[in-house]
Amino acid sequence: MDFIVAGFIKAIELLINFDHSTYTAVSATLQASTCSMLISLGAGLPCGFLLGYFNFKWKRPLRTVLDTLLALPTVSVGLLVYAFISSQGPLGQFGLLFTLTGIAIGQTILAFPIVTAITASIVENIDPELKLTLVSLGAGKRNIIMTCLWEVRYGLLAAAVTAYGRVLTEVGISMMVGGNIKYHTRTITTAIALETNKGMFADGIALGIVLIGIAFAVNISLSFLRKQ
Amino acid sequence: MTQATYKLNQLQHYYGDKRVLDIDGLQIQKGSITGLTGPNGSGKSTLLKIMAFALKPTAGEVWFNGRREVPLSPRVRSRVTLLTQKPYLLKRSVFDNIAYGLKIRRDRDNLDNRIKEALASVGLSYDGFAHRQ
Numbered sequence: 190m191d192f193i194v195a196g197f198i199k200a201i202e203l204l205i206n207f208d209h210s211t212y213t214a215v216s217a218t219l220q221a222s223t224c225s226m227l228i229s230l231g232a233g234l235p236c237g238f239l240l241g242y243f244n245f246k247w248k249r250p251l252r253t254v255l256d257t258l259l260a261l262p263t264v265s266v267g268l269l270v271y272a273f274i275s276s277q278g279p280l281g282q283f284g285l286l287f288t289l290t291g292i293a294i295g296q297t298i299l300a301f302p303i304v305t306a307i308t309a310s311i312v313e314n315i316d317p318e319l320k321l322t323l324v325s326l327g328a329g330k331r332n333i334i335m336t337c338l339w340e341v342r343y344g345l346l347a348a349a350v351t352a353y354g355r356v357l358t359e360v361g362i363s364m365m366v367g368g369n370i371k372y373h374t375r376t377i378t379t380a381i382a383l384e385t386n387k388g389m390f391a392d393g394i395a396l397g398i399v400l401i402g403i404a405f406a407v408n409i410s411l412s413f414l415r416k417q
Numbered sequence: 418m419t420q421a422t423y424k425l426n427q428l429q430h431y432y433g434d435k436r437v438l439d440i441d442g443l444q445i446q447k448g449s450i451t452g453l454t455g456p457n458g459s460g461k462s463t464l465l466k467i468m469a470f471a472l473k474p475t476a477g478e479v480w481f482n483g484r485r486e487v488p489l490s491p492r493v494r495s496r497v498t499l500l501t502q503k504p505y506l507l508k509r510s511v512f513d514n515i516a517y518g519l520k521i522r523r524d525r526d527n528l529d530n531r532i533k534e535a536l537a538s539v540g541l542s543y544d545g546f547a548h549r550q
Contacts, residue, residue, distance in 0.1 A: 318505040324471040325499035326518040330489060336517075340508055 196394025203395045210371060210380075215399055218376040221289045221363070222356045225296035229304045229352055234345065237308025238338065241315075252309065258302035263295075263361030270295040270366050287368035292376070295362035300352040307348035311341045346411055357404060377403075420483050422447045423468060428477030430463055438463050438474070462502075469499035495522050511536070512547040 203211045240251065272278050274285040274294070285291040315337055323333050338345070360378040367374035369383060377400045384392040423445040430438040438460040445451050453461045466472035467479060470488045478485055486493045507514050515532050519525065533543040 316505060318501060318503055319507075321466065321471050321499070321501055322505040324489070324494075325469050325497075325501065326521065327495035327498070328521050329491070329494060332521050336507070342508075 192390045193394065196391040197398070199391035200395030200398040203392075204399070210375075211396065211399065213372045214375050214377050214380045214396065215403070217289055217292075217367075217374060218357065218378070218400075219403070221292040221296060221367075221376065222353065224289075224293040225300055225356055226349070226353055228293075228297045229300035229356075230349060233301050233304030233348075233352075234308055234338075237305040237348075238312050238334070240305065241309035241312025242334075242337070252306070255302050255306045255309070259306055261299060261302065263299060263359040264365065265361075266295050266298050267362040267365030270298065270362065274366070286366065287370060287374055289367070289374055291366040292363050292374065295366045296356045296359065299359060299362065300356050303352040303355060304348050307351060308345060311344035311348070312337065315341060343415060346415065350408065350411060353407060354404065357400065357407075420447070421445060421480075422482060424478075424480035425468075426478040426480070428464075428467070428479070429475050430460070430467065430472075431475045438467075440464070440477070465499060469497050470494070471499060509550070510547070511541075511549050 202208075240248065240255075270291065271286070274280045274283065274291055276286070285294065319337065319340060320333060323336055328336065358378060360382055363369070363374070363376040363379045364382065367376065367379065369375050369379040375383075377396050381393045381396045381400070384390070384396065421444040423443070425440055425443040427442070428438060428440040429436065437458070453464065455461050463472065467474050470479070470481075470486060470490065470493045473488050480486070481493055481497070484492065507517060512532055515535050516528055519528065519531070529543075532547060536543050536546060
């Protein structure tokens, strides 16, 4: 039990003393996850809307594929991205391996199906009376789309939080694509894995507390937005 | 003879393989009151949705005031309104629900007073209800 208590004390010390390695890991985590979430939301919300709102021939098979991708193992994504951006891969010339951009690409692949699939489910379940009401009130196509999205805003927020939770806590992509380079691509999760392997439980717990703190702060902010 | 407000020609509508509507011709004159009767599933609601330009028929033509029209056409959008059997309230304040139709028509003149009047007409006070969610 002592090492757990020591971990909490160390966590407070690291944060109060602005420990450089802790803050660079936090910064790397936030940079990669924010970038991947912005891209996933920007692409996933419209794709999810189209998939949920319109009926077309390949809709069911596409939904099945997307639902399967919800359970994508992070190491598989890491391996795939690694294969593409390593020096021998088709995107090797861009030098993305062991960079935060590389991690963000992998995390985008992880988050995109989550945002798209949840958005599609939410849009599919919109009450059919809503569209009829909007059309009968004189709404045009743009108004219908924007109002439908606004009506399901809390569900979309939940999609974003779910995807962010997955991105924030993944280890596989950050480890394989980022390489866990100190002060550069070391994220909170890869740092926890490393510190625990070294037997430095206190440091691991400290970083774990920071990670939970970030997740908590994000949820509090969204909850505040929801009340507004 | 006055021009018919509605003129339907060879109208058909299918849900999947099931035909729910088959009208050779129907005219509704301006100012007239027309009633639709029929058992459940006979296509009354479908016909109303098509006439409100909220649903595209599988086949056939709908003419409104002498012009052939289609769903979401700007010419009919703000001129035909269907009051549905099951009302849908938007997830926003009472004020915003009432103002929605006016706002999308960009008709924002004297909005507060008009909403006050609308609420008063159903016995609700503006101060007590307008900003309820």
